[in-house]
Amino acid sequence: MPFDHFLTRRILKSTYVCEVKILAGEAGTDYKPLIEPYRQMRGGIIEALHALMRAYHFIPPKALKDLAKAFRMTEAEVYGVASFYSYFTTKEQGAYVIRVCRSAPCHLENAQGVMELLEKELGIHAGQTTEDGKFTLEWTECVGQCAHAPVYTINREPVTEPKNVFSEQIPLLLEQLRQN
Amino acid sequence: MVSLTINHQSLQVPEGTTILEAAKSAGIVIPTLCYLKELNEVAACRVCMVEIEGSNRLMPACDTVAQEGMVVFTNSRRAREARKINTQLLLSRHDCQCPTCVRSGNCSLQDLAHDLNIIEVPFEKQIPKNTWNMDHPLNRYASKCIRCLRCINVCEKVQSLGVWALNGTGEYNKIEVKDGADFSAAHCALCGQCITHCPVGALVERDDTQQLLDAIDDPDKITVMQVAPAVRAAWGDTLGFTKEQATVKRMVAAFRALGVDYVFDTNFSADLTIMEEGSEFIERMTHPGEYPMPMFTSCCPGWVRFAKLEYPELVPHLSTAKSPQQMFGAVAKTYYAQLLGVDPERIFCVSVMPCTAKKYECSVPEVNDAGAGRDVDMVLTTREIGRLLRSVHVDIASLPEEEFDQPLGIGTGAAVIFGATGGVMEAALRSAYYLITGKNPDADAFQAVRGQEVKGWKAKTLEINGITVRIAVASGLGNARRLIEALKRGEVQYDFIEIMACPGGCAGGGGQPIQDGCELAGERGEKLYVLDKELPLRFSHENPAVLKLYEDFMEKPLSHKAHQLLHTDQTKWRL
Amino acid sequence: MNILLDGRPEEALRIHAYMLRGGYQGLKRARQTPPQQVIEEIKSSGLRGRGGAGFPTGLKLSFIPQQEDTPRYIICNLDEGEPGTYKDRTLCEHVPHKLVEGLAICAYAIQATQAFIYCRAEYPYLVDVLKQAINQAKQENLLENLDIELRMGAGAYVCGEESALIESIEGHRGNPRFKPPYPAGQGLWQQPTVVLNVETLCNVPFILREGADAFSSVGTPDYPGTKLITLNGDVEHRGCFEVTTGTPIKEIIETVGGGVRQGRALKAIQVGGSSGGFLKASQIDTPLDFAALQKAGGSLGSGAILVLDETRDMVDLCFNIADFYRKESCGKCLPCREGCYRGWQIIRKIQQHQANQQDVENLFLLLDVMKETALCGLGQSFYLPIQSCITLFEEEFQAKLRTEVGGGERIS
Structure with a gap:
């Protein structure tokens, strides 16, 4: 064949x-701009997590903190959400x-x-x-x-x-x- | 009202009543496990399943609302079988090491298994591994966790910290610290509320009992024990004592029976705390602009940890006065060593506390100033002392009553109420009134700060000799957060704020005896107010032992020596 | 009869072609009648939910309270996670406007101004198609005040369950809620909400355009209309097909599917994806109908038909299904979390010739208790495929059991 x-x-x-990982999430990275468009969206955290996954192919630890702030949730809640769905991962x-x-x-x-x-x-x-x-x-x-x-x-x-x-x-x- | 029948018994209940509540009102018991009213209504354990006529599935009684004409059977074969298998499934993941578990005899899973006559588990045992670092004051056994989610909800809803999280899915889902990170990195106040709400022995305090036995058996050590106010309201529960048996004086006799050399009272140092903290407050109030205001109490280490972790900007607002526990240790290893004429190194200072965070507090270098090891060498919770008392095989109930040792065993009514929310504030106000006006108020004049607010805090504005004092009292860290956020938004202004990490204060502390499903803070707090009323002295500034300490040793409140031994630099004490 | 898959796939995004075929006429007709009457029309058509549970659609819509002052939501369930099912994807790719129209009609019927389409993460390529279709409809002023928002799932099978789906849109873990309250009372953000499957919605334009009677005259009286099926496994032609309900499954396999592959004999079929029950070759005269399949011990479910030829190992397939459940259980409620795992464990033991009769009995105990006490449909539905597989192919399972050594012969 x-x-x-x-x-x-x-x-x-x-x-x-083509949605390849072009960004390397690092300690100093500011994830807020990526999260911002979904902040006002009710339940937008899922969409924000998708945006992070598209950019970094994983959810960096600091992004969890930024998400928690943006969506007024505790970090534990954010992690609970992220770990629930198989298309989200906190592993690189x-x-x-x-x-x-x-x-x-x-x-x-x-x-x-x-x-x-x-x-x-x-x-x-x-x-x-x-x-x-x-x-x-x-x-x-x-x-x-x-x-x-x-x-x-x-x-x-x-x-x-x-x-x-x-x-x-x-x-x-x-x-x-x-x-x- | 809706009418229904449960097990052929007709009853009427208000609309919205769950089957569980309806059954309870008719005296019908339905076993539950994960359920905690208003706190954990997740219907996850599926133990309270009942049969409803016409429904092809069983329904959870805790989460099914009674409907008109419902015919419910709580004890049908179907319901019993399902309950049994679900419990067996739970047991297949539980280590079942009951004889060596601190919750044996006080475990909801154990009770349930007994009640359902489970004598074997047909499923292969598969026990999660324990990977916890058991040096933490708070320990967790993954091998015992039944994933009821109570710890998550109490930490999240009541304490607003969310240390625990349910991670992963399916069989892999487990309760972990936040993002699976190390516990020491988590923003945990160590309040122990997750322990007192755990239905099994998955969450426990670090067991330090052996350390005390070692010290008692060491002929070179002089064991000096202090007992926190709230302990006396609950110690009998660990032995199943009646109110009449569990008196304060019998408690003293019991602790002495353990073999400790001196049994003293944290009430002594609580009075001392009032002298220092009260004076500090007056100093702050009368020098506006020089100190950060409002001033927050700092006697609760759970709250102190919370403030330092979540609101570091508030640290300068915390009173510099040490907690009663640490003041006691500092006095025991200086003043009292001198009185005894012994090397302070020989004194082994143990405290019995209703608290898990105290185990952490005594290890903080910034609150250890006597120069003879730790000021307080070790801390036992009320539950641990209960275990020790059982282990000495003495018929404690028939021990004759005994008095505290002197002089560090003298305390006033103002100190006893430290164990209930609002108590520190009330005690401080009694003495502040005296310090400002030169005469005593009615001891019950500041009753308004008593009692627990479920959501929110108590606030009051007082006039003492033309000075306006705005005070607030909050218990439970979720309420503390509410109060602080309101302060930050500028909605409220206060001068003096008392915060206790546990709902209801130390009476409901994370180190207190557990009675699953019952919130006992209020009841235990009441006992303390009764004791206050019965005591001849009800003002900290009248404690003769404290006055003598100042006269012979400390000079006066906020003196140089007092600063050295009884105060700490909150900004240097970091987590 | 094609109610759903009409028109050519390449015309999927040509709104005018769709309108020429009568598209958006149903919506137009709906808007000329009071909302209540639209619901009545759907009710009398006999349309039942195509997601799997088969709940009457009109009745579901009628549960939404009629007073207008509270916000209410309509959600299109495009979280097609049932293994072997891709009918909703096919509909979105071929007739996206049918979905938009159906959604608009139902939104009008319950007076909702906000609709959501919850699309599973596995279908990212549908986002563009649907967005374009929505925009085209907007440009033609067909949607009036209706806003349709797309939300993505993230790979959780359980989110196909309506209350878990709602949790997910709200931004939480997709743990199913306990019912009642039902979404019609307290759904998305505690407001009245109706969740409908893509295929269900795509049937609605026909009903409104041609009338309830035209719809109910097709197929069986109990489950009228057509059903999209996805033929998988050992058939010559695999794919998604539209079939009039009531057609015997045998006929579907032979005519649409071209018969069993390589001329082999049929062993079994599983209808409804991994949560559906198995039927033996002797049962394939059963018509494609909700009640008939249930009576035969199976279920219509999502309409996926897995065809198995004589060479297939049923124990292996059973293990695969248990594995699927074990991984997809959300883990919130005990019977599902532990039951899926323990069930999987026992089937693995059987597969490895390590199990005995007692293990099988324990498995059945588990299945019963899961069906009776699991919190949501996922745990409850573990019962059907496993139970039917083991019961129908008992000899295959028995052959792999270990007979006790020294315990004498087992008498069965």
């Missing part, structure tokens, strides 16, 4: 894939977060095989991030693309290639992303 250039182009052009993540779906339809189509291949290619296990900070690999539940099972997503963009080619496609796609 030849390399599917169309697929790679689509993936690389996806706005979500790679520029590309790859999530492999493990729900029943994908499970039946050898999602385990997809994960194993990705683990082999990236040299990490599910739940880990590569040393160069490029990739994070994790399991996820149904992403609503079951017709293409098994499915994985890169920064929330579903990769929906025919299942019989994933073994050839994955190494090439990862290489493209690595160089991106």
Whole structure:
């Protein structure tokens, strides 16, 4: 099976894939400007957390403090919210977060095989991030693309290639992303 | 009103009544676990499940409102079975080390398991690991936590601190310090309210009992004990004593039975605190512009921690007078050592407190000035002393009553009421009145500051000899925060503010005996007011032992020596 | 019959094409009648919620108090988390204007001026589509004073439950609330709120445009209209299809799905996603209908149909489902938090040939107590897939049990 250039182009052009971590959250960073647009929004903390995730790919500790102030919550409450949702994390993540779906339809189509291949290619296990900070690999539940099972997503963009080619496609796609 | 039947019994209850309350009103007991009225109505433990005719599921009695015509069965087979399995599930994650748990015999989970006749748990035991650093005054056993969420809610709703958080989801969800950070970094006041609201032994104070036994057995050590006012209102609860058995004098006899050399009264140093703090207040009041006002009391270490953590800008407003506990230690290892004619190093000073934060306070370098180790070597909570008393196997109930030792065992009624919210303020006003006018007021003249406000604080404006004094009293840190925020917004102005970290003051302290589901601060505080009334001396400035101390040793309030031993630099005392 | 998936996908964002097909006529008609009558129309159409619970939509709308002075909200539930379900995504991609119109009609019916669409985090690409559709409708002055705001979920299955969803919009952990009070009384920010599924809303324009009778004459009387199903697993053609209710499932698999893959024999189906019950091959004559499926021991649920051929390992699938629940339980209430975990643990033991009969009995005890005492639908629904899987394929589970050594033979 030849390399599917169309697929790679689509993936690389996806706005979500391009939503790569460009900012490194540090101790001195001021997160308020990022939070500000959602401060007046009722229940806006979820949207603010999304904004932080888009920019930093994780919720930095100081951002929790800023969020607590902005939304008049205790830090404990903010952390409680952030830790509830699987798309928020306070652990640093790679520029590309790859999530492999493990729900029943994908499970039946050898999602385990997809994960194993990705683990082999990236040299990490599910739940880990590569040393160069490029990739994070994790399991996820149904992403609503079951017709293409098994499915994985890169920064929330579903990769929906025919299942019989994933073994050839994955190494090439990862290489493209690595160089991106 | 709505009519319903519970277990075939017809009853009428006001609209909005929960099934749990309705059942209670008819004398029907439904077991509960996580439920705490108004504080923790989360319906999470699913133990109080009842059967309602026509409903295909069981409903939690604590959170289901009685409806017209409801037919409820609290004890049907379905309800019993479900209750039992849910409790067994809880037990599968609980270490069940009852014989070595401080809450054994006073544990809601233990009671529940007994009541439901659970003699085995069919699920594999899977106990979370304990990773807590047990050197903290407040300890947590993850292996005992049943995730009832009470600690979270009491800290959040009552104390406004939110130290505890429910993190993660599903089986992984656990109660942790804030963002899973180390406890020492958390803004915890160490008030211990989470301990007194924990239904099991997951939250406990650090156990220091062995230290006292070691000191007692050390022939070189002279053990000097002080007993805080609020302890006398609750110590009997740890032994199941009646009011008649649990007298102050029997308490003294009991503590002596432990083998301590001298049993003294923190009331003595509470009177001393009034002399120092009262004089400090008059100094501040009469020199406007020279000192930050209003002045806040500083005898409650939970409040002091709260102020330093949450409102560092208020630190200069805190009274420099040490707490009664620390004043006692400083006096014991200087003045009293001289009286005994012994090396102060030989004195081992132990205090019995209704408080967990006191364990922290005695370790603060800035409040240790006598130069012989710590001024107060160790602190035991009322609960710990109760455990010790049980362990000596003496029939305490039939011990003859005994008096405190002298002279540090003399205290006035003004000191006794330190243990209830508003007490410090009332005691200070009694003496301030005297200091300003030269004569005593009616001892009950300042009753208005008594009693606990659930939400808010008590405030009063007084006129003493043409001087207007605006005072406020708050207990519970959530109320403290409300008061401070109102001050900061400029909505209110006060001169003197008393704050106690625990709701109801020390009577409801985090170190007091626990009776699950009952808030006993009010009842225990009442006992203190009765004691006040019964005492011949009700003014701190009339305490003969305190007067003698000034005459022979301290000279006068705010003297150089007093500053050295009885005051602290609040700005240097950092967390 | 296509009530939902009409029009061509490439015309999804051409509002005029949609209007030419009769789009926004339902909204127009609705606005010419009093709100109360709109609700009556929906009521008499017999439309039932398409999210899974099948609650009558008109009745749900009628629970919103009629006095106008209190704010009220309408929320579109696009938190489609049920494994194997992507019908709502398909609707948003193909007929976004149908959703906007349905939302506007229902908002009018309850006199709400604020609507929310709660979109799951897995569908970020729908945000643009929906925003465009909303803007187009606004430009055509179709929305009047209605404001539609998009809110994102963040990867929590339980937020598909309406009260958890409301908590999430409010900015909290998505822990389900105890009901009552129901959202119709005290929902979002304690105000009357109605939460409706995307597919439910997309049915509403047809009802208003063609009339309740036109709708109720389609499909079964008890659950009229069409239903979007998503065919997954071992079928030739996987995908999302619109099917008239009452169609036998067998027919769906054979005609729409092209039959079982590779000519294999059918072993079982699971209807309704991971929270649905299993049916044996012999039961696939069951019609696609709410009551009929329930009677057969399954459930219609979200309409996902997982087809399993003869080679599939039911214990393995059962374990996968338990694993899903274990990870998605929010952990607030005890029976769900512990029950999902313990259930998962026992099934894992079975899978590893480590379990005995007593373990299976404990599992059933757990399932019962979860169904009866869990706080929300998540914990309650653990029962159906696990129980039906084990009961229907008992021999497969029994074969993996450990017989006690030295305890004599077990008599079953």
